[in-house]
Amino acid sequence: MFDWVGDKLKGLLEDTINGWVEEFMNWILTMMNKIVFDLPKSDFVDDTMSFFAWFTGIFAVIIALYKIIEYIINTQNGTQQYPLDEILLRVVKSAGSMLVLPWFIKLLFMDIALPIANYFAAAGTDFDGKGGYAVVSAALTGSSLIAASGFVLIVVLIFFVIVFVMFLYSVCVFYADYIIMQILIMPVALSMLADDNNYFQVWWRELLSIVVSLLVKIFLVTLIINIIFTQGNILLAVGAGALIIKSPSVLKNMWYGSGSARGGAGAIGRGAGNIGSMGSRMLLAKLLK
Numbered sequence: 001m002f003d004w005v006g007d008k009l010k011g012l013l014e015d016t017i018n019g020w021v022e023e024f025m026n027w028i029l030t031m032m033n034k035i036v037f038d039l040p041k042s043d044f045v046d047d048t049m050s051f052f053a054w055f056t057g058i059f060a061v062i063i064a065l066y067k068i069i070e071y072i073i074n075t076q077n078g079t080q081q082y083p084l085d086e087i088l089l090r091v092v093k094s095a096g097s098m099l100v101l102p103w104f105i106k107l108l109f110m111d112i113a114l115p116i117a118n119y120f121a122a123a124g125t126d127f128d129g130k131g132g133y134a135v136v137s138a139a140l141t142g143s144s145l146i147a148a149s150g151f152v153l154i155v156v157l158i159f160f161v162i163v164f165v166m167f168l169y170s171v172c173v174f175y176a177d178y179i180i181m182q183i184l185i186m187p188v189a190l191s192m193l194a195d196d197n198n199y200f201q202v203w204w205r206e207l208l209s210i211v212v213s214l215l216v217k218i219f220l221v222t223l224i225i226n227i228i229f230t231q232g233n234i235l236l237a238v239g240a241g242a243l244i245i246k247s248p249s250v251l252k253n254m255w256y257g258s259g260s261a262r263g264g265a266g267a268i269g270r271g272a273g274n275i276g277s278m279g280s281r282m283l284l285a286k287l288l289k
Helices: 002-036 043-077 084-124 132-140 142-149 151-183 185-191 200-229 234-246 249-253 260-274 277-288
Strands: none
Touching (some): 002 084, 043 151, 200 249
């Protein structure tokens, strides 16, 4: 009788502690995500962006006028290589990018990346009633655990402290990357007017690389916590920590491994530029007669 009551009380205690642990760890990870995605603000950066916007706007008008004059001269000489429609399309894409990209970059981080990170926090702290009670019990009897496992346990704990410090370091780098990507929006938009030096694809791939790298590291942090509280494979947790420190090599190469995206974007631009090209030439020829 007493054994049955004791088992019931123990089970109730385990369920309660496990529930508390799940809620607490979910709260910790959610707060961590909010801190990570608390995008930095700086008056100096805002002033720099305003200067680039003013400078880029004036320079864009000059380049557009130069391209049109160049088109008229080359058309008269018979050396023009692309239609007037492509020049107009570049102007529209450049102006649209100056207006849309500052809004889009915040949308990408706050409305797409942050909900994904919060999903990792919610799913990763669903321990299914396992681990929380055991970890709390182990923490309360930590002296006996250290005495039993000794040096190995201390090394593992130090390793996870280093992993957390490196994660914070990567967040600091992410903040700086975010600022740089914002400042470069105007020059990148201006480069769309150029014949050869269009840097939009480079900027876009780097932006995706920054976002995906951050999400992967948040996932790895959540994976480590999930393994610890579900008594999973500690070797997997150590491997996840190592990836946080050095970053998965695939993330450094996946955005630049193929030119198909660039080729596809170029084909779309060329196709749009060729629409109505014959009509533009005929109209310009009539105006110049």
